[in-house]
Amino acid sequence: MVRPTCVDILDTTLRDGLQIEEAIVPTDVKVALAEKLIGSGLKHIEVGSFVNPKKVPQMADTDELLHRLAPHEADGVEFFTLVFNLKGAERAVDAGAKNIKLVLSASEGHSEANSDASIAEASDRLMDAAVYARDHGLRFDITTAVSFICPFDGITEPGHLVEVLRPFVEAGAHGVGVADTIGNANPSLVRRNTQAVLDAFPDKPVNLHLHDTYNFGMANVAAALDLGISNFDAAMGGLGGCPFAPGAAGNIGTDDLVHLLHREGVATGVDVDALTEVREPLIAAVGHPLTSSLSDIPATPAAFDPLFATASARG
Numbered sequence: 001m002v003r004p005t006c007v008d009i010l011d012t013t014l015r016d017g018l019q020i021e022e023a024i025v026p027t028d029v030k031v032a033l034a035e036k037l038i039g040s041g042l043k044h045i046e047v048g049s050f051v052n053p054k055k056v057p058q059m060a061d062t063d064e065l066l067h068r069l070a071p072h073e074a075d076g077v078e079f080f081t082l083v084f085n086l087k088g089a090e091r092a093v094d095a096g097a098k099n100i101k102l103v104l105s106a107s108e109g110h111s112e113a114n115s116d117a118s119i120a121e122a123s124d125r126l127m128d129a130a131v132y133a134r135d136h137g138l139r140f141d142i143t144t145a146v147s148f149i150c151p152f153d154g155i156t157e158p159g160h161l162v163e164v165l166r167p168f169v170e171a172g173a174h175g176v177g178v179a180d181t182i183g184n185a186n187p188s189l190v191r192r193n194t195q196a197v198l199d200a201f202p203d204k205p206v207n208l209h210l211h212d213t214y215n216f217g218m219a220n221v222a223a224a225l226d227l228g229i230s231n232f233d234a235a236m237g238g239l240g241g242c243p244f245a246p247g248a249a250g251n252i253g254t255d256d257l258v259h260l261l262h263r264e265g266v267a268t269g270v271d272v273d274a275l276t277e278v279r280e281p282l283i284a285a286v287g288h289p290l291t292s293s294l295s296d297i298p299a300t301p302a303a304f305d306p307l308f309a310t311a312s313a314r315g
Contacts, residue, residue, distance in 0.1 A: 004230035006267045008044060010207070011037050011254050013282070014065070015046040015082060017239030018058050025285045027061045031068050033281060037236070038077055040274035042254075045069075046101070046233075049082035050091040063095035070096065083140075084115070089129035093136045100133050101177070102126050106144040106164050109152025110181070114145065119164060127171065134172050142168035143177030143209060148185035148193050155189070158196030165197065175205040175231070180220065183213030183249050187223035194227055207231040210252045212238060217252035218260050225266065232257060236278050237290025253292025 014030055030047075037045055047069065048062030062081055069079055080099045083089050092100050104126055105111035108119055115122045133140045144164055149155055165176055178194055190208075197206055208224045208231070210217045221232065235251035258272045272294070283290060 001226065001228040003225050003264075004228060004266060006269075007225075007230045007232060007261055009042060009254060009257060009268055009270065010044040010046055010080065010231070010233045011042050011235065012046040012209075012233050012251060013037065013236040013239060013254065013278075015048050015059070015080075016233075016241075016251055017235035017237075018286070019049065019056060020241050021058060021239070021286050023285065023287050024057055027064055027068070029281070029285050030061070030065055033278060033285065034065075034069055035072075036278045036281070037254075037275075038072055038075075040272075040278070041268070041270040043076055043269065044078050044080065046080040046082070049084075050088035050095070051082070051084060063091065066095050066097055073098075080141075083129050083133070085125050086128040086132055089132045089138075092133065093138065097138060099139045099141075100129075101141045101143060102130055102168065102173075103143045103145055103179070104164060104168075105146060105150075106156050106161050107146045107150035107153040110146045110150050113152065123164070123167060127167065130168055130171050130173070139174045140168075140172075141175040141177060141207070142173045143179055143207070145179050145181045147178035148180050148189045149182060151182050151184075156193065158193045161193055162196055162200040165201070169201050169204060173204070175207055176201055177207040177209055177233075179209035179233075180211055181209075183211030183217065185210075185220060186216055187219050190220045190223045191227060194224060194229065198227060205231055207233065209233040211241070211249055212252050213249035218256065221252065221257065221260060222264075225264070236275065236282055236292070237295050238292040239282075239286065239290065250291060253290070253294065255294035256292045259294055 047065045048059045053060035081097050083100045111119045111122050130140050210220050234254040234257040236254045238250040238253040240251040255275045258268050258270045261268050
């Protein structure tokens with residue numbers, strides 16, 4: 001498999017990055033953060049989730065955020081939201097969402113902890129949301145949590161992973177995502193399970209969602225690049241985590257990911273130095289330091305993205 005020359009990044013700072021923070025970040029601050037992310041060249045941004053606001057108050061303003069950011073769609077920016085059930089899909093449609101992401105656990109232990117349901121029960125519930133979204137003209141993607149290792153059930157077998165995803169692919173999912181929810185996967189395991197998904201669904205774009213608990217994140221990115229993966233999730237400064245996955249740390253940092261890709265000669269369309277403008281307001285919003293490598297040190301001159309440079313030159 002040939003490595004991609006260009007990668008698309010879905011920045012999840014405003015959703016995965018903020019959902020477990022104690023601070024409730026005001027909508028005005030979220031809008032300002034989103035606009036700085038957009039200003040760096042990011043074209044795909046996950047802005048929130050349609051969940052019970054009493055349980056996840058950090059996401060209570062997702063509909064308003066979509067409305068306020070909608071003018072950026074004219075410039076080719078796409079916004080994504082997370083949905084867990086039919087009610088969430090209905091709210092997404094009412095809010096004018098165009099792209100939603102659905103997440104289903106790939107292990108029984110995590111499914112019970114995360115959704116208080118078996119995989120089969122959670123899948124049926126999520127399918128109602130998928131069908132409703134599809135029938136109302138929304139694009140939906142399906143992602144499996146604990147796609148490699150589960151904190152309760154251990155290693156996820158590739159054949160099982162594929163079968164959990166299959167009903168949603170058959171229902172019309174645009175893309176397929178595999179998530180290392182606890183950040184414990186190693187490159188060999190990432191290659192094994194991701195390759196199984198690629199082989200099973202060769203016509204679907206495959207997205208990788210990585211956490212960085214044991215500092216394997218960038219090694220896993222490199223392994224995925226060797227498989228031809230060209231879609232990655234990341235959150236600025238390494239924010240994020242899963243409250244239902246014991247020991248899970250934050251996401252791989254958007255800033256670190258862009259830096260690595262550019263050093264590997266892979267274009268992203270993102271100005272890694274412009275991302276530095278997100279750091280201080282993000283730290284102020286969450287009230288604690290960030291953890292990505294580039295949170296403390298600048299990118300080197302070698303971090304050069306020919307795609308961004310060409311676009312900048314055109315003006």
